[in-house]
Structures are given as C-alpha cells and as structure tokens.
Amino acid sequence: MSPVDQRTTTASSDRTLVSRSRREPVNRSEVLLEVRDLDVTFARRGGRATHAVDGVSFSVRPGEVVGIVGESGSGKSVTSLAVMGLLPRRGVQVRGEALYRGRNLLTMPAGELADLRGSELAMVFQDPMSSLNPVVPVGTQVTEVLLRHSDISRSEARDEAEDLLRRCGIPDPGRRLREYPHQLSGGMRQRALIAIALACRPALLICDEPTTALDVTIQAQVLELLKELVSDLGTAMVMITHDLGVVAGLCDSVNVMYAGRVVESAPRRELFEHPRHRYTEGLLGSIPRLDAPRGDPLQPIPGTPRDVIAWSAGCAFAPRCRHAADDCVVPDLGLEPLGRAGHLVRCVHPAPEDPQDLQDPQESRGVASGPMAEPSGAGGAHALAAADAPVTTTTEGERRG
Amino acid sequence: MAEPLLQVRGLQVHFPIKRGLVVDRTVGHVRAVDGVDLQVDRGQTYGLVGESGCGKSTLGRAILRLEEPTGGTVLFDGQDVGALKAEPLRLIRRRMQMVFQDPLSSLDPRQSVESSLTEPLGVHGLAEADRAEFGADSARSHLAKASAMLDVVGLPRGSLAKYPHEFSGGQRQRIGIARAMILNPDLVIADEPVSALDVSVQAQVINLLEHLQDLLGLTYLVIAHDLAVVRHISDVIGVMYLGTLVEEADSDDLYARPLHPYTIALMSAIPIPDPVVEDRRERILLRGDLPSPANPPSGCRFHTRCPFRQPTRCDDEVPALREVAGSPGRRVACHYAEEIRDGRVHVADPHLLVEPTTAGAGGRP
Numbered sequence: 161m162s163p164v165d166q167r168t169t170t171a172s173s174d175r176t177l178v179s180r181s182r183r184e185p186v187n188r189s190e191v192l193l194e195v196r197d198l199d200v201t202f203a204r205r206g207g208r209a210t211h212a213v214d215g216v217s218f219s220v221r222p223g224e225v226v227g228i229v230g231e232s233g234s235g236k237s238v239t240s241l242a243v244m245g246l247l248p249r250r251g252v253q254v255r256g257e258a259l260y261r262g263r264n265l266l267t268m269p270a271g272e273l274a275d276l277r278g279s280e281l282a283m284v285f286q287d288p289m290s291s292l293n294p295v296v297p298v299g300t301q302v303t304e305v306l307l308r309h310s311d312i313s314r315s316e317a318r319d320e321a322e323d324l325l326r327r328c329g330i331p332d333p334g335r336r337l338r339e340y341p342h343q344l345s346g347g348m349r350q351r352a353l354i355a356i357a358l359a360c361r362p363a364l365l366i367c368d369e370p371t372t373a374l375d376v377t378i379q380a381q382v383l384e385l386l387k388e389l390v391s392d393l394g395t396a397m398v399m400i401t402h403d404l405g406v407v408a409g410l411c412d413s414v415n416v417m418y419a420g421r422v423v424e425s426a427p428r429r430e431l432f433e434h435p436r437h438r439y440t441e442g443l444l445g446s447i448p449r450l451d452a453p454r455g456d457p458l459q460p461i462p463g464t465p466r467d468v469i470a471w472s473a474g475c476a477f478a479p480r481c482r483h484a485a486d487d488c489v490v491p492d493l494g495l496e497p498l499g500r501a502g503h504l505v506r507c508v509h510p511a512p513e514d515p516q517d518l519q520d521p522q523e524s525r526g527v528a529s530g531p532m533a534e535p536s537g538a539g540g541a542h543a544l545a546a547a548d549a550p551v552t553t554t555t556e557g558e559r560r561g
Numbered sequence: 562m563a564e565p566l567l568q569v570r571g572l573q574v575h576f577p578i579k580r581g582l583v584v585d586r587t588v589g590h591v592r593a594v595d596g597v598d599l600q601v602d603r604g605q606t607y608g609l610v611g612e613s614g615c616g617k618s619t620l621g622r623a624i625l626r627l628e629e630p631t632g633g634t635v636l637f638d639g640q641d642v643g644a645l646k647a648e649p650l651r652l653i654r655r656r657m658q659m660v661f662q663d664p665l666s667s668l669d670p671r672q673s674v675e676s677s678l679t680e681p682l683g684v685h686g687l688a689e690a691d692r693a694e695f696g697a698d699s700a701r702s703h704l705a706k707a708s709a710m711l712d713v714v715g716l717p718r719g720s721l722a723k724y725p726h727e728f729s730g731g732q733r734q735r736i737g738i739a740r741a742m743i744l745n746p747d748l749v750i751a752d753e754p755v756s757a758l759d760v761s762v763q764a765q766v767i768n769l770l771e772h773l774q775d776l777l778g779l780t781y782l783v784i785a786h787d788l789a790v791v792r793h794i795s796d797v798i799g800v801m802y803l804g805t806l807v808e809e810a811d812s813d814d815l816y817a818r819p820l821h822p823y824t825i826a827l828m829s830a831i832p833i834p835d836p837v838v839e840d841r842r843e844r845i846l847l848r849g850d851l852p853s854p855a856n857p858p859s860g861c862r863f864h865t866r867c868p869f870r871q872p873t874r875c876d877d878e879v880p881a882l883r884e885v886a887g888s889p890g891r892r893v894a895c896h897y898a899e900e901i902r903d904g905r906v907h908v909a910d911p912h913l914l915v916e917p918t919t920a921g922a923g924g925r926p
Contacts, residue, residue, distance in 0.1 A: 231759045231760055231761060232759055331849065345850045345851075346613075347850050348850065375612035375613055375786065375851075376612070376786070376788075376827060376830045376831050377612065377826060377827060377830045377846075377847045378612075378850065379830065379832075380829070380830035380844060380846055380847075381846055381847070383832075384844070384846060384915060402759075402760055403832065404760075404834035405831065405832025405833055405834045405839075406832050407834070408832060408833065408834045408835055408836045408838075408839045409832050409833075409836070409839040409840075428836050429836045429837070432834065432835055432836050432837075433836075433837075442761065443760060443761060444834060446760070446761055446763070446764035447760060447763070447764070447789070447834060448764075448767070448789045448790050448792065448793035449789060449833060449834065449835070450788060450789040450792060450816060450828070450831050450833055451816065451833055451835075451838060454792065454793060454812065454813060457768055457771065458764035458767055458768055458793070459764065460761065460762070460763075460764035460765040460767075460768060461761040461762075461764070462765070464729040464730070464731055464732075464759070464761075464762055465759055465761065465762075466729055480761075
C-alpha cells in the first residue's frame, strides 16, 4: 500500500471499522457458534454442588447479536466463561457442546483453543480495571494479541495498535499506548479492552456486561461502536447483560435466564411485545421507563433471586411468581415453542398473548387515582393495588420471600 | 406553599489537592460542587441526576454537613446549617437523615439489626410523635419502636437479632432505610438507594420509599445516576454536570422537552426497554469524557463536549442558571436554550447524530 493510499484509508475510516475487513465476505446464514445443552456444575467442599448453568442452548450467526439477560446469579456469565474455556479446571464440571464452526470448544486441546481465543473468538469483560494488567502499558497489552496471533513485526504491531485505539474512539492514541491502565478513564479503559478484543478481527465476540461500569453517555458511545462492528464487519456477538434497555436496542434475539436455565427465548421485538414467561413479564413491569407516564406504582417481583427451588423439583421461579399454582411443581419443565415462530417458553402458566389482558389491572388503577395523583392520592393507589392484585405491596412480597 | 424546607444557595465544596505525584506541593482544588442553588419544598421529592464525578453525592453530603462546604449557605427550615455549632447541629441532624448506596458497607457487619436501629434512638431519643405510642425513652420503648419500624419496611420482626450478612441486598437496604426513618426525620437524602440492587428488587425498594413518603410525610432528595429511576420518584429533577446544575425542571417536562444540550444527550443515551422505541430514536453522542473538576473548562463547562457548541460565547462566558422565556418553571444554564428549543441551533457535527435505523444492529427485525 503506498503512503498516499494509507492516508486516505485512515482519513475515511476514522469512524467506521469497515475498511479494516481483510476477511472474506461472511456467510451470514452459517451457524458460527452453536451451544447445546451446556451444563456447568461447581463442586463445593462439604456441600452440595451448585448447578450454575443447566442445559443452555443457543446459536449465533455472523452479523447477529444474541442477548443473554438475567440477574446476578442466573448463570449468564458462567455460560460465557464456559464457552471460552476460562473456568478453572478444579471442582468444575462442564458438559454439553459448544460448536464453533463445527469444532467443539469444550473438548478441544488447550493449545488449539489458545490459538482460537484472541484471534477468532474474543471477549470483552465487565470491569476494565480488573481485566487489564495494571503494571503493563496499554500499548503492550494491545500489541501482545497481535504478535501472538499474526505474523507481523513489533513496529507494525505498534502502528496497528495505534490505529485500533483511534478507531475505538480514543483520542491521541500514540500517547495512550505508552500509558498505564490507571491513567485512562473508565470509558477509555473499556475502549482499550474492546480494541484488544477486536485486534485480530474476531468472528465471534462475547461481551459480558461491557457497559455496566460506564456512565450512560459513555455507554451510548460504546454501544454505537459495537453496533458498527456487527453491521459492518459481520461479527457475531453474544451480549450478556442485565439491562433490558441495552438488549432492546442491540440484540436480534434474546434469551432470558433464570437460575441457570433459559426460561424464554425469542426474537427481540416478539419478546418485548409479547413476553410470555412470568419472569420476563415481571421484569418488564418492574423497571421504571423513561418514556412511560409517571404516577403508577411499579409492579415489583416479590422476593429475591435467591428464593429458588431446584429445576429438578419444579419451576425455579415459582416461589416468586404471582401466578404459581400447584401444577408448577413439575420436575424438569421443558422449553416449549409457544405462539409465534421462534418463541420458546419454559412456563406452565404463561402470560396471555394478548397484551390487553396484562394491562387490565394497571388501567383500572390509573382511572381510580389519576396518573398525576398528588402524594396523598398515590397512597390511595397503594391501598387499591393491595386490594385488586394478589401480591402487590412490596412489604408483603418480601415477607413472603 | 410555605417556606421551602431546604434552600441551598451558592453551595461550594472544594477539595484541596495537597501534593503532586512527584514533587511535594499544593496544586489547586478539585471543585466537586461549584455554586449550586436549589430548593426543595415540603413533601416534595427532588431528584438529582448526573454521571459519576459530577459532584451529586458530595452535594448531598454537604447539605447534611457530612462534608464541610467551602462556600455558600444551606438553609434547613430557615436555619443556616453551616453556621450551627456542634450541639445544635447534632440536634438538627435528627431531622435530616441519609440512606446510603451500598447497604453492606454502610451497615456495621458486627452490629445486630437491633443495635443498628436503636442506636439513633439512643442518641436522639424517640420522636415526639412516637412518645405517645411507645412511652418515654427506655430500652423497652426503643425496642418496640425498632420492631414496629421493621414492620413498616416489610421485614419480619425476628430480624432484630440477626446481622447484616444474613440478609439479601434488598433486605439490607430496607434495614438502612429503617435506620434512617426511625427518628421521624423531615428530610431524607437518599444517595443511589437502588443502584446496588438486582433489577427485580429495585422496584420493591422504590415502592417502599414512595410508601414511606406518604406514611411519614417525608421530603426526599434522591441522588442517582439512573434517570429513569429518578424520573419515576421525583417531582422536580436537577441535572448536574461537573459541579453545577445545568437544568432544573418538573420531571414530566424534563423528559418531554429537555432544553440543555447535556440533558438532551443524556436522555437520548438512556436505553429504553422497547425495541420499537429504540429503533425510532435519534441519538446524540457526546464526544470524550468528563473533564477534570480540578481544572474545569472556561466559559460553559460543557462546551468541550457540547454537540450544539457555538463559536466564542460558549468558550468565554459562564452561562447562568436562568429561567427560559416561554418555558415556565424551568431553569437552564445554556446561552442558547431558546434557540435549541426552537430548532434554530443544530448539532454541528453530523457524526455525533445517530439517525434511527429501520432495523436492529444485525439488520434483521
């Protein structure tokens, strides 16, 4: 490439990652990663083993974003660590299959997996401060990946690293390369981490809560960067998050996890418009929305994520579910197709498909107290809520749980 | 309405930077809070939002004088909190309490719930209103009040003998709330009351805070970074940026029509859990990071990142927090608030404007 060419490419691609692609055009229908019946058990000395992930299956195609949503302890991060082979060997049992282009990552020899990780598979972790090495300059950490996986010289790697940081939106990358992680702000550290993950243009990127530690305006920048990556390079992405807002804007299909199992899986529009599992429905009802009318009390899910029963005994969500009945205590409830194509639900009493039925109790309450009720009026709403819904006030919920 | 419960005028909190990394010297100040004016009416909930490092927590602490203000006054019920000597300050503290973000670190791990809840009663005594119900101050009446308080926040009475580690995050936050409310305060400052909790538990605590406000007639100052949460519980919202208030408005107006460029960008950056809305939204990205509060930019503090920045005036002249003509009841610190509202000033750099896409990231519905 002549010097002139180089300059024009850099100028035109300052904001996009498109021109980086030296890879063959991606076949978007090929299944890149297929996880089948992934099962992770942590053995505990002197205690019962913890079944952290229990029969999770999903697949990702190039240019597709698959979301895994769940609260802390739902097994979403363990799923990603298991796929990447990053769980410790001792005391951990991983079963099932994770096929990347037909090769099982879980049984692959360590050397082969190490070749894939960082080049074709990459991961962005939640906390950039603890996943960057604090005593090594950022530049060295970026070039390390390049030197390990591609056949280039140190100076070429340095130029490439500078280019990467610039594309990830880090101003003055030449200086930043020489700095240590603590000298970078949180947003910049996360960008550096993304730059490291993107260094070898991975085909599959796993993001584990990549924006949770960031402020919203920085989160918007990082999400925009990830979107660009997926749409321009055709990277396949697994997005692990607890933030339903992030999922709504980014993911093509969503898996909702609860207590180690996927409880609902659907394309994103379908999931948000017709949540069928009671947990998904409850989650959507319990988060305040920026664009919703104010005044209605939130509908919390009673109890805490710790109040579970084993899936082998019955539905793990039953102890917190408003619609739980005796028939929910069925061992190993299946993830069944329900309603529209591609919608899978693990629930005995799924929410009705027509959302009108869901909104009914809320509407009657809105009429009674008025949406803009005075503080005293809101008190009335509380009393009403307690009267017409089975378990509505927080206090009762927690006592039950 | 009568005199506001809390009036803050020109409050400043500057932290001295005592030494550099290499040479021993005093180098300037971190202006964590730099001239904030606000007032909170009785029974109202005032929400304070801003990103990390904008000084919102420091402001909350300075109002309670947990942090000594460098300048400005805090009037609580007409009394100048900053001028109070130790004993009157101790007496007034029973009327202003705080709920902290992380209940695990704000509760003493070696103190039982009973001890945590009765300690404030031991210091201040029962509130006047509670004397009738529980009798004069004594260990027995304090215990009775503590267990009644547990009922109010929805914890079983048996919790009194337990220790913080035996509870879940949501329950611990309930203990923290019970401890703050046990003295029947007038003002409660809640600093990120739900951000450490699981999504499904946040709603329980938000509802509890609202319920207690109705029950006890409290005035809240809620500090949080999550605008959706703040908007849900607040009547009035103040948006902070780098130590100053940039916009203050009724919480419905603020969402319907943000006027300050920072608020506009902040609003557009908050993800909404609805794909239909997400796909239709226009996003305004902000460049770079928050500048250092030790060396804030000249003129408007936001001008280094402002997508609407206009030549010279924004760089040179500090905008005052002023009422905006045609939008009653709101205060905005921007020279061009009217022009931006009326569409006469646009986003300068098209790269910062992300147009709505027709489909999701992967180009599929």
